[in-house]
Amino acid sequence: MTGSTTAPTAEADLAVLREHADEWVRTPIEDKRELLRRLRAATADAAADWVRQSCLDKGVDPATPAAGEEWMGGPWAVLETASALIATLTTVVEGRNPLDGLRVRSLPGGRLGLRVFPVTASDLALAGFTAHTWLRPGVTLEQARDGAARGVRERSGPGRVALVLGAGNVGSIPVLDVLAKLFQDGAVVLLKMSPVNENLRPVLGRVLAPFVERGFVRITTGGAEEGTRLMRHPDVAAVHVTGSRDTHDAVVFGAGAEGARRRAAREPLLAKPVTSELGGVSPVVVVPGRWSEATLVRQARHVATQRLNHSGFNCVATQVVVLPQRWPQAEEFVRLLRAALREAPWRRAYYPGAAQRQRAALDAHPGAEVLGGDSDAPRVLLRDLDPAAPDEPAFTTEYFAPTLGVTRLPGADPGEFLRAAVRFCNERLAGDLGATLLVDPATGRRLGGDLEEAVAALRYGNVGVNCWVALAYGIPRAPWGAFPGHDVHDVGSGLGTVHNALLLDPAHVERSVVRGPFHPVPTPAWFVDNRTAHVTTEHLTRFAGAPSRRVALREVAATLASAVRG
Incomplete structure (x- = not known):
């Protein structure tokens, strides 16, 4: 079951999601963890088809190094995030806190930093790189611990339907945004694919099938007109946008001169919570x-x-x-x-x-x-x-x-x-x-x-120090989002966070800081002139989705053997 639909059936999808929204909130943590395990297995199974379709859409030969970007930016990122979320839910099931065992350091301005990478043995596949989540000034460790996975732990409050307007560039973004809405925000999700990559709809339907089958996720398609209709639908309680600032402002205030007037007058057309990731210079x-x-x-x-x-x-x-x-x-x-x-x-x-x-x-x-x-x-x-x-x-x-x-x-x-x-x-x-x-x-x-x-x-x-800041996107325990302090009237690069596999309270998070070696050896797989990126990242993806220790050891050896030739 793919859960993929076309625009005329979106009304039925919203009815299903509305019916199951409260059920998602009440679903036991063990059951949510099992859904993630099934998603992880489905992603590993669909990985090659996912990369093949992405390469076809972008004019990339799957047998060339450029395909490595589709492995890392597609199934690998989803596998890493699913595994990190499974680990977070496991700590909660066992009566522990997701922040247990993390190293904490003091930072300028009364901030604390949580080292969120490396955390597990599998993180050593990116040896030499580190990541810290910086809490906002004045947020204590006790407050951060209390806020971590609070929604998952408390399982209370009414269910909500969130609309995710999927990105059209990097294949993992729609899935990661769906997972953020499910686990960070506690909402069931209607994902509207971008027309740019809607050919991924069948494969993403396979990936998200465990949640689709329970009525917690639906996937639809359509252009800007359909997106506008869904955003304004009374059953949609919240919206997440990935795109440009112009895209966000058109969503919230409308397009053209009238939209600009509304923005200046602080008169949004969309009076619903909107989160966003919008890029910039x-x-x-x-x-x-x-x-x-x-x-x-x-x-x-x-x-x-x-x-x-x-x-x-x-x-x-x-x-x-x-x-x-x-x-x-x-x-x-x-x-x-x-x-x-x-x-x-x-x-x-x-x-x-x-x-x-x-x-x-x-x-x-x-x-x-x-x-x-x-x-x-x-x-x-x-x-x-x-x-x-x-x-x-x-x-x-x-x-x-x-x-x-x-x-x-x-x-x-x-x-x-x-x-x-x-x-x-x-x-x-x-x-x-x-x-x-x-x-x-x-x-x-x-x-x-x-x-x-x-x-x-x-x-x-x-912020990236000696490594491209985009690495933070691929580290699931590092929240990803713009600098806090904006609102819909002056949105900057967006509102809220995604990824965030530790399920920190977004109100506690200021930024993620990644660091790398100034002289990385071997050449990182994301370098555009890496000669074996497609081979390295395929093995890295299979390592991330390995069903057994034996397979994992085989794939990590193959990853390293390819990486040194890059």
């Missing part, structure tokens, strides 16, 4: 140091990956590179970055509107460099963006296409530059979903506590 800040030629090459490849992974269609793709004006190696870094962008494997610009967005970027920047790629939406480098220009569109418009800008800031030393870069990112760039910092170990030691203060000062919901 994500930066990478390059802190100056003395880098070898090999390091310059590696970090140029790293930054190129941050823009070109998934053909540039990521909500947290880097769009602006922030360099120091006085860094003697800046010009060489830009030269190598240009080469990395040009030489990266060709990818089709599959997402609708990419050509128009690229044309807008080129029209606004007469000196832009075109560096190959899909001729409909080529790779574009905007070399010398003026950081003081009040109307620079690359700072305020998420191009959602393979466009990368470079700007330079003053600073007499790394600390002064870093403070200037933090101010620039916070004040000039649209959105607050994710930012990345690159700082070599020697410079990091010289900065000392100033580096942690800079991370604390960045107003972003996710």
